[in-house]
Amino acid sequence: xxxxxxxSRLSSSRSIVVLTGAGVSxxxxxxxxxxxxxxxxxxxxxxxxxxxxxxxxxPATVTRWYDWRRLGCLAAEPNPGHTALAAFEQxxxxxxxxxxxxxxxxxxxxxxAGSQNVVELHGSIIAWRCTKTGEEVTPPPQPMKEFPxxxxxxxxxxxxxxxxxxxxxxxxxxxxxEALDTCDLFMSIGTSSVVYPAAAYIQLARANGAYTxxxxxxxxxxxxxxxxSLRGNSGEILPELIKQLQE
Ligand code: BV8
Numbered sequence: 001x002x003x004x005x006x007x008s009r010l011s012s013s014r015s016i017v018v019l020t021g022a023g024v025s026x027x028x029x030x031x032x033x034x035x036x037x038x039x040x041x042x043x044x045x046x047x048x049x050x051x052x053x054x055x056x057x058x059p060a061t062v063t064r065w066y067d068w069r070r071l072g073c074l075a076a077e078p079n080p081g082h083t084a085l086a087a088f089e090q091x092x093x094x095x096x097x098x099x100x101x102x103x104x105x106x107x108x109x110x111x112x113a114g115s116q117n118v119v120e121l122h123g124s125i126i127a128w129r130c131t132k133t134g135e136e137v138t139p140p141p142q143p144m145k146e147f148p149x150x151x152x153x154x155x156x157x158x159x160x161x162x163x164x165x166x167x168x169x170x171x172x173x174x175x176x177x178e179a180l181d182t183c184d185l186f187m188s189i190g191t192s193s194v195v196y197p198a199a200a201y202i203q204l205a206r207a208n209g210a211y212t213x214x215x216x217x218x219x220x221x222x223x224x225x226x227x228x229s230l231r232g233n234s235g236e237i238l239p240e241l242i243k244q245l246q247e
Contacts (some may be wrong), residue, residue, distance in 0.1 A: 001237065006228060007244040009211055010088070013185035015098040017176075018085060019201055023190020023216060025107050025236035030072060034192050053165050059148035059156055064160040067144045071124045073106070078113035081189075086114035091245060097181035104191060106161050114171035119175045121198055123166055127160040136160060137215040168197065176201065186210040190234050193222045199216050202226065207231045 010016075022032035048054050053060045091100040092131055093116075101118045103110055106125040110118045129136045132155025139149070139157075142177065149157040162168050175197075182187070186205030193199045202222045214222060214229040215237050223229045230237050 001240045003230075003244060004243055006192070006213070007241065009080040009246050010185065010241070013092070013097065013211070015179075015183045016088075016185045016187070017090055017100045017102060017179045017183040017201075017205065017210070018088075018187045018189060019198060020103045020110070020189045021086070021104060021191025021198075022105060022192075023192075024085075024103075025076065025079075025105055025109055026190065026217075026232050027081060027233060028076040028107075028109055030076050030107055030109075032190075034194070050161075051165055053159055055163070059158075061147075063144070063148040063156075063158065066125060066161075067139075067147070067149075070139070070145060070159065071141070072184045073108070073125055074107060076107060079235040080110045080239045081234035081237075082109050082113035082115070084242040085110065085189075086116075088238075088242045088245070089115055089117065091242075098179070098182070100175065100183075102176050102179070102198070102201070104195065106159075112195060119172050119179075121162070121172050121176065123141065123159070123161040123169065125159050125161055126219075129160050130155040131158055132156070162219050173197070177204075180204045181208060183208065183210045185213070187213045187215065188220075188222060191216070191220070191240070193220050 026032050048110050049062055049065055063185055074243060083212055092099040099117055100113050101110055104122050106122055108124055108126050127136050127138050130151035130153060133153050137151060180201055183205055188202055200226055202212060212226040214226040217233055
């Protein structure tokens with residue numbers, strides 16, 4: 001694959017922000033949200049499942065759906081795209097650079113692949129929390145036995161994800177803003193860029209003069225704003241691109 005001046009641009013960047021979405025985990029067998037064919041939202045309406053109101057109205061159905069997705073995430077393995085991003089971070093930090101991985105994904109595959117500085121903008125489906133005490137728990141890697149599940153203190157357990165209408169974790173927002181303020185390279189990978197505030201990060205990066213790159217199988221609403229948009233699967237493009245950094 002030919003990437004023109006991009007490998008040297010990535011190699012010379014000193015403060016890198018990468019934003020990932022469900023597309024990065026697609027080649028690990030985890031369904032994306034908005035893909036017309038097999039996307040999660042094709043079979044499930046997010047408004048009826050990924051909101052606090054949905055949980056309040058029908059906690060059994062919502063937690064059953066999340067436990068099904070949780071088990072899929074636990075069974076999944078990082079793909080070459082995840083591994084390439086971990087190698088890119090390592091190479092950047094080894095040269096004294098900064099690398100921040102902002103992910104909208106809740107599957108923790110970036111961490112499984114070895115990425116270190118990961119900011120979970122939308123929380124994690126692997127961790128759950130008691131709605132009574134706020135205590136965080138990590139359920140065992142087996143199907144839950146009751147829906148809705150309850151904590152030892154008797155409170156309902158919910159996934160530690162950020163639902164629509166919920167604030168993102170303040171620490172995640174602060175980390176994202178701080179990294180975006182100083183980045184000289186911003187990469188948006190495998191996201192349809194429709195969910196805010198993450199969808200606005202490209203504009204923040206551009207306003208700060210960062211060089212912007214998109215890697216996506218399809219065109220998105222930000223394709224026209226980036227300096228270069230690479231069309232294809234991130235699990236194929238990223239390993240090839242990162243290999244050329246090291247040549
Ligand atoms: C909030 C967790 C304050 C749960 C999710 C303006 C400002 C602020 C908020 C809003 C605003 N306008 C509207 C809002 C409200 C809302 C929002 O953005 N709505 C959208 C629909 C318009 N935002 C919120 O509610 C956020 N909260 O801002 O709080 C507030 C509150 C109320 C009102 C105002 C402000 C909370 C948002 C988080 C919601 N939680 N998930 C769960 O997992 O169930 S969102 C969900 O969508 C996922 O987290 C996911 O990360 C996110 C984005 O989806 P993508 O990751 O992009 O996935 P998608 O399928 O869409 O796209 C995949 C892409 O990959 C595609 O482009 C595809 O072509 C590509 N692809 C596929 N395969 C590959 C590939 N690319 C490369 N290689 C491949 N192999």
